[in-house]
Amino acid sequence: MLQIHLRSIVLHQLALLFLAVALAPTAMCQGAQRVSVIRPERADLVESVNLVGTLEPIASADVVPRVTGYLGSVSVDVGDRVRRGDLVAQVSAPDLDAALTRAEAQSRAAEAGVSQAQAGLADAKASRDEGAADVRVAQAILTSRHHQAQMAAVLEEVQEKETQRTRRLVEQGAATAEQLEASEGALASAQAARRTADSEVDIAKARIGAAEARAAAAGASVTSAQVGVEAAAALVEAARAAAAEARTRVGFCQLVCPFEEAVVTTRHLHPGAHVSANQSTVLTLMDTRTLRVVLPVPEGDSVRLAMGQSVQLSFRAAGVAPLEASLSRISGALDRSTRTVRAEVDLDNSAQSLRPGMFCTAAIQVRSIPGAIVLSGGAVHTRSGPDGEPQTYVWVAQGGIAKQVVVTLGLDDGIVTEIQEGLSGSETVISAGLSGLRDGAAVEIVEGDSK
Incomplete structure (x- = not known):
């Protein structure tokens, strides 16, 4: 009887053990933290210096008489187009x-x-x-x-x-x-x-x-x-x-256009006005066939500029399509008052669709990164490293376990972030459900969130 009782006890314990083993995955799933994940992607990135520029004419001049007298006549008005040698005004000097x-x-x-x-x-x-x-x-x-x-x-x-x-x-x-x-x-x-x-x-x-x-x-x-x-x-x-x-x-009493072609942008005086030699401005003329975009480049970005770099231009004015151009010239020195370097982009304006004084947004492409590993959203985090310096990392789901992986960041354009080191591109990166998550904790990937 004792042997039978002992055998019954052993069998009961073995049954309990098998039941515990069978129920273990369910218990683990019931204790895992539910997370959403994303996968790194490959993308061709372009690093740009973004600036606000102003359009200026390729040439402009104030029409000023070289003699003193009275303005006898003005032959043109605002908006009129003139050519070299055209009479624009006449000074009367008896x-x-x-x-x-x-x-x-x-x-x-x-x-x-x-x-x-x-x-x-x-x-x-x-x-x-x-x-x-x-x-x-x-x-x-x-x-x-x-x-x-x-x-x-x-x-x-x-x-x-x-x-x-x-x-x-x-x-x-x-x-x-x-x-x-x-x-x-x-x-x-x-x-x-x-x-x-x-x-x-x-x-x-x-x-x-x-x-x-x-x-x-x-x-x-x-x-x-x-x-x-x-x-x-x-x-x-x-x-x-x-x-x-x-x-x-x-x-000198005859005032003529000094440019091959120009437009009258301002009329300052009218017939009968007294004019002084080399002082009184009668008209302002601008050659607008070519415009230059003037870009004030901060000191920190100025060393990254080079002649011929691609520039993407977008304009605030309605109906003006974005343009692609190249960097035409770079000043050799900083402006002491603004601590910026003047860079210029020449634009063909033969269609006269642009006007001097317009603002535009310019993106100067200073570096291209083909096939970069990128992450979108808020998947990158920052913590204090062993040396006390800030350290960037991501959460990776590997075999149902959350793991912190230290990464080195590159270009960040506000939409995606380049991962220079730390990821190969095949990882599953946790992007949501991070509250209270610890390194080595079990995680459950919510269906439909893995890309």
Whole structure:
């Protein structure tokens, strides 16, 4: 009987053991925490620097007169399109017109002075040539007189010898006193002729001196006349320059478009208004065929910019479609007042759908990450790490057990978060039902929540 009783006890205990084992999964399921899960995904990410930009014209200018006067007319108005050289306004400046008339009259007078000086030069040259001719004639006369004086001297010498011979003959009684008297008379005549010839030589020399003096004076007159011509020519050049300057200043009264093509954006003054040189703005013109988006880039992001980076632009104005462009230029220095770097994007505005002054949102793509592991929603959490620094982690459901996995984060655009390290992409990440969850706790995945 005892053996039967013992056998019954053993069998009862074995039955209880088998029942406990059979009921264990049900008990575990009844104690597991219900959670929702998501699965990491692969996505191509683009990191962007998001900024607010302003549209500016590629070129703009205030039309300002370079002369003082009164605004005579304005040929265009706001919204009108103009081309290079088109007259947009006219300044009335009577004093400049009078100055031009005066300068042109002075130029004509100076030119007349040149003609007079040239005529005086011609007269002086004629006098110089006449003086030179007189010198040549006087030199010829002097030569002739020299010859006559020489002949007279020879005749005097011959006659003197003849008289001496006659005087000896008279002493010898071979000639008469009358013959001696005649010979001495001939000698006196020869001496007189020689003295006359010498006088003619002196007169001829004096005539040469006078002729040379007149020629020298004529030559000085030519030099003076040449200086006068040069001075008159200089006056003409000065008068012409003054007339050209006056003509240029009168031309400044016409205000023209400086751009190949532009639109009038502002009209500041109306006809009759007084305008001051280089001060009064009449119109504002802008070349809007190309616009530039001006982006103030914070100092921290400025080092990540590079020429040619893609820029996505969206506009606040209704009806303006988003555009894709590229970074056109980057300033080489920060603005000291704003601590930003100026970056610009050029936009073709030939359709005139954009306006200077518009705002836009710009996303400059600074980095692309192909095939990145990403999580959406609030699946990433932060705790204090062993060193006291913040540590990011996710809850992973593995074999019905919750496990904390430390992850390294990358790009976060507010919708998805890049997981750089910690996940392979095949895990089941708990996204909801985390209240009170502990590492190693049993979890039950709610059907339909696993992706």
